[in-house]
Amino acid sequence: MSTSLAWDERYRGGGFQFGEAPNDYLRAQSWRWRPGMSALCLGDGEGRNGVFLAEQGLDVTTLDWSGVGVEKARALAARRGVPLDARVGDAAAWAYPEASFDLIAWIYLHLPPADRHAAAQGCLRALKPGGLLVLECFSPAQEGRRSGGPKLPELLWSRAIAEAEFATLQTLELTEGAVHLDEGPRHQGLAEVVRGVWRR
Numbered sequence: 293m294s295t296s297l298a299w300d301e302r303y304r305g306g307g308f309q310f311g312e313a314p315n316d317y318l319r320a321q322s323w324r325w326r327p328g329m330s331a332l333c334l335g336d337g338e339g340r341n342g343v344f345l346a347e348q349g350l351d352v353t354t355l356d357w358s359g360v361g362v363e364k365a366r367a368l369a370a371r372r373g374v375p376l377d378a379r380v381g382d383a384a385a386w387a388y389p390e391a392s393f394d395l396i397a398w399i400y401l402h403l404p405p406a407d408r409h410a411a412a413q414g415c416l417r418a419l420k421p422g423g424l425l426v427l428e429c430f431s432p433a434q435e436g437r438r439s440g441g442p443k444l445p446e447l448l449w450s451r452a453i454a455e456a457e458f459a460t461l462q463t464l465e466l467t468e469g470a471v472h473l474d475e476g477p478r479h480q481g482l483a484e485v486v487r488g489v490w491r492r
């Protein structure tokens with residue numbers, strides 16, 4: 293089972309485990325938001341996606357349970373000269389503020405089913421009406437591949453799980469299939485993912 297201490301250990305070494313550039317799918321959706329909007333990046337690790345959104349002029353909060361990751365996210369934001377409200381916390385137990393975010397980015401956050409449901413419910417509460425949720429996570433077909441992802445199959449996403457968790461939102465895009473990842477040392481090569489965008 294993954295723990296915050298295990299993630300602290302991974303992040304403690306030099307370099308960025310998933311690179312400093314944002315996730316490609318998140319970047320490709322950029323046309324959907326504008327400077328001044330508010331964003332939440334869940335499980336943002338070393339901050340690549342939160343800092344990217346802050347550079348686009350969004351008012352960004354990030355959440356990760358790894359204190360080491362959050363410190364690196366703050367340092368990356370400082371180095372790039374952008375504000376970032378980077379917080380340490382458990383995505384399954386966080387006090388999601390009501391109708392507070394124009395955008396929530398859920399990028400490669402893999403949680404046990406009960407925690408995933410709790411975090412998804414938190415996202416539904418925290419999105420403003422009209423707000424967007426962008427998700428990219430590994431799917432069951434990723435099992436056995438070496439391009440990244442959790443060891444436990446129950447942590448993987450599927451199109452059906454996404455449809456169930458976000459059934460009350462409007463689905464703008466939802467796909468499950470193969471992509472090529474080039475994201476730091478931990479996400480390299482052909483990978484099987486779920487990608488989606490929803491609007492509250």
Ligand SMILES: C[S@@+](CC[C@H](N)C(=O)[O-])C[C@H]1O[C@@H](n2cnc3c(N)ncnc32)[C@H](O)[C@@H]1O
Nearest residue numbers: 299310335336337356357358381382383399400
């Ligand atoms: C695969 S990494 C992805 C990091 C980041 N989203 C990215 O794409 O660069 C997964 C991240 O989820 C975080 N994480 C896992 N379980 C968590 C939880 N329950 N609450 C908050 N963060 C969690 C880990 O600490 C780690 O930073």
